Amino acid sequence: MAQLKVIVNKLNKRTGPITDFNDKSNIKGAVFKGHIFEGEEKLTNILGKWYCDQSGYYYWGEGLDVISLTSTNNTSPVTNSNLGKATIGLPKAPPEDLPLNETQCLKVARWMETHFGSKCETAVENTPFTKQLLYAIVCKETAIYIYKWINEYTPEEILSFCVFDASGDANGTRKAFPENTAAFIKKYGQTLANELITEANKTRALRGWGPKHWVYAGYGLFQYDLQHIQTDQAFFEQKRWYFIDDCIEKVMKELMSKWKNNTNDLFHTIKAYNGSGKKAENYANSVLQFLNWINKGI
Template structure:
């Protein structure tokens, strides 16, 4: 059973019980589903496939046979367990649980041969035997066979994990905070500055936090119903990125009223005279609708909320450039298309002659790569997708002098556009190397057939062009904007595609575009003490070419750039 199917089974089977349990808590059904799959999904997905009864499935959700020195909590050995009150009775139960479960789970075949081995984790969320002395009834009476009892124990432990993370007073948790609480549930405490690479490390190199985040995102795409169904019918190989955040409808709606420029949305209600762009989080175009959150008529700034190309923003905008909307409307939220268009304005590539090969060693041109054996991204799990993206980065080898396609010229020409296109192309994501001319677009929109002819109906796309293309056409091809570096890096860490693009003030000057790529054990993003990403992990061609680099410097806010944006694609 694949992760999506297993998580769908879990949510459908226990949905009502889960909903009732999490009501009024900071937790969610999806969070519990993610933890359940991380803890014992490898067991119950097999048992469900074997069509065992639900009661038997729950009974066999046991595991963790690690003793000292790998374990420090009670019991570290059979002898320590047997020495405890009713310990011999507990050992018989724990030993038999292992024997019964190992009949179905091959990974326990070897360990079960050792007569001193027994299970330490019980129930679908793996309530640990370290609590036996204080709560013997749960184990001796096999209460782990009751899903409600398991959920109850989990919620108590999650509350304790929240306390250890200094989140005890919060009535709601962000998805990022939920993952840190899950890590604390697994290992005692999470350090947000380290990101999600924390907790138990599985054989495939993925950490507990990374897996929980992936499963949380998968769970969020699955609606509870009969039968279970995916909310978005995306391909299995697509990264499980979250849908755009909606903006709550109110009667306090305003419209951006500017001429010849955009309205800057700021993280604070002030302008730094030394660096006016320092706290800018978005550039709002004329006509953009926003909801006022706070602020009075005489205030210099209103606190507002809006959605821009699928990105959720909340910040402060100059009140003098906001005009009340007489008939309030809902703020439109752009959702990326699940499937690229097959008619009308469709994807286009530079036509090539039969047998022509475009190589990394060639100088940059309008053609996409088609070398034999080039890697691609087509895996179903985040771990595999991230590994494939790492392989793409290493294969492109943007810093290798022999790869002339990406090397800057003596005249100052750089090829960030070609490199980012190649990265996306090999990842099976469309970011154009060439695109239709305005006249061709007009014909295509009418349903006419247009032949791609270089210089006549298609042109090469530079970084400035790609900024506009993403804004105008990106959502049709699965792209959407996101509002923070943290969300951008999280999307990349799921094996999705992330980019940062900046448009120059002077159109004839070069803009810039970079890929934001998955973190590895050796290459990591920069984070502050709260876990917010301050420097995304980037890969680029430019004046300096590099495969990986993370820096807190926000280059896209430089004076030479008019606007910038973060974009993600599944």
């Protein structure tokens, strides 16, 4: 079995392969973009590869991305033999909407190892965590963007580009402070807001987007959230996300605080690091999937 992700808007579920797309006779339903399930490659015909799920339904292979060649349910976790380190389990459920496939994940992890491995190793000494966990968090937080940049820009440039998350202004769903740019300006003023807006628009331009008058909410490789400005204003005023030492310090501080309430439970520590509810559970499942790939692949 492999873990498969639907990459087209709609993919028909069929009782068997076909050789002509006009044949609608064996359609029994559909799955939609982002859906993840388990299946195995059965055959190749004139239309390409066909995969079969555990219920016996067939799917056209060009509408799928193979996330993992081994099912997460059948794969043994990579245990952590280092004394004092957290046990690394498998995802509790197949993660939804993984931002990277296995190949992309490992590319980013190797980049992290090459440029920041020693600093990450030092940071996790005498903690329950490993540097590979930090790489896995990057894979979930920012790698969907940076893996496209690592052959074009220096590590220092990439660090400076890591201004993401327009929640609040883009979709109005942000609950943490600041709820939007207006709320930020009301408390911290237009001058600091303009500085952060300029940083966000540099990254927007890099992504091919026009400027917006929005204060973004996530800063750095690990996406230190803007809500922390209430107790850590200097990080944002001084643009400390440009520096890997500061980024690592923030993520480690947050992980350690969550570990205290979830001792010996890496899944719930990662979940709490992100928040609560189903989205945070999926976050933890995604990070654990990346972590297992990284531990086996580098």
